[in-house]
Amino acid sequence: MSRVQYRSEISIVAQILSATMEYGRNGTLISHIARASNVSHGVAVEKCQKLIGFGLMESINNRGSFYYFITEKGIQFFHEMQKFISTIQDLKIRC
Numbered sequence: 001m002s003r004v005q006y007r008s009e010i011s012i013v014a015q016i017l018s019a020t021m022e023y024g025r026n027g028t029l030i031s032h033i034a035r036a037s038n039v040s041h042g043v044a045v046e047k048c049q050k051l052i053g054f055g056l057m058e059s060i061n062n063r064g065s066f067y068y069f070i071t072e073k074g075i076q077f078f079h080e081m082q083k084f085i086s087t088i089q090d091l092k093i094r095c
Helices: 009-026 030-037 041-053 072-090
Strands: 057-062 065-070
Touching (some): 009 041, 009 072, 030 041, 041 057, 065 072
Antiparallel strands (some): 057 065
């Protein structure tokens, strides 16, 4: 049986970027990102790795814990994505 996805990829990415923006350059742990974006730990790690690959986030290892933070490019992308989400919601398209 296949899983039904109730949220779009763009919605999940927006929540992940928003969660990392809260902590700025100090970064945050993956557990906070997972809770804030309401996804499993594994999904949060997978999405963060994709965002790191796109240059929208970075991670650092500090005493055995990985801290994730948003880049300047990620902040710009987040703001543009918010405009896009607002536009498609105005058009009554589910995202």
